[in-house]
Amino acid sequence: MNTPDNMLTLGKISGVFGVKGWVKIYSHTSPLQQIIKYSPIYLRKKDGWQAVKIVKGQRQGKGVIAQLEGVDDRDQAFSLIGTEIGIERDQLEDLSSDTYYWTDLQGMSVFTLDDIPLGVVDWVFNAGSTDVLVVKSKAEGEKNKERMIPWIKDDVIKSVNLEQSLLVVDWDPDF
Numbered sequence: 001m002n003t004p005d006n007m008l009t010l011g012k013i014s015g016v017f018g019v020k021g022w023v024k025i026y027s028h029t030s031p032l033q034q035i036i037k038y039s040p041i042y043l044r045k046k047d048g049w050q051a052v053k054i055v056k057g058q059r060q061g062k063g064v065i066a067q068l069e070g071v072d073d074r075d076q077a078f079s080l081i082g083t084e085i086g087i088e089r090d091q092l093e094d095l096s097s098d099t100y101y102w103t104d105l106q107g108m109s110v111f112t113l114d115d116i117p118l119g120v121v122d123w124v125f126n127a128g129s130t131d132v133l134v135v136k137s138k139a140e141g142e143k144n145k146e147r148m149i150p151w152i153k154d155d156v157i158k159s160v161n162l163e164q165s166l167l168v169v170d171w172d173p174d175f
Helices: 032-037 074-078
Strands: 007-017 022-027 041-045 048-052 054-060 063-068 084-088 109-112 117-126 131-136 146-150 157-161 166-169
Touching: 007 041, 007 063, 007 074, 022 032, 032 054, 032 063, 117 146
Parallel strands: 109 166
Antiparallel strands: 007 022, 007 084, 022 063, 041 048, 041 084, 054 063, 109 117, 117 131, 131 146, 157 166
16 A cells, blocks of 8 residues: 555546446546556555556546456446545656646745745646636735636746745735
């Protein structure tokens, strides 16, 4: 079993497909079907992460379906609904120096060019034409305030320092 320290959650089992043990997968990867390219994947069980191989998988409509090794009928597949799917961090491809995984941005402190703290990146989503950082303020008087900052490199996003967990943005703190 693997520890949570080196695991990244990429999705979860959201339903069953057919009667032969196939599962529906809600994927956080881009493209959605990227999740089935990892081998092995890991399922989060009560006692930790368990390695499982994907026998077959494909994009199906707006989602992904897969057949997992050892899951041969609908009842077995049904028992997995809600189970998180993860991979080990070292299974990720290396990226170029100016490209980042969303998971690496989460938890980073965000400051303006004038060194005004805006908060911490809570999550990231794709808004069609660009990715958007959802930054939650930690400042007194701004508790639970969220800012949505577009990921526009050089224009809005001025610097990213993964080692210091710091993002500097050109953004109005009142917005």
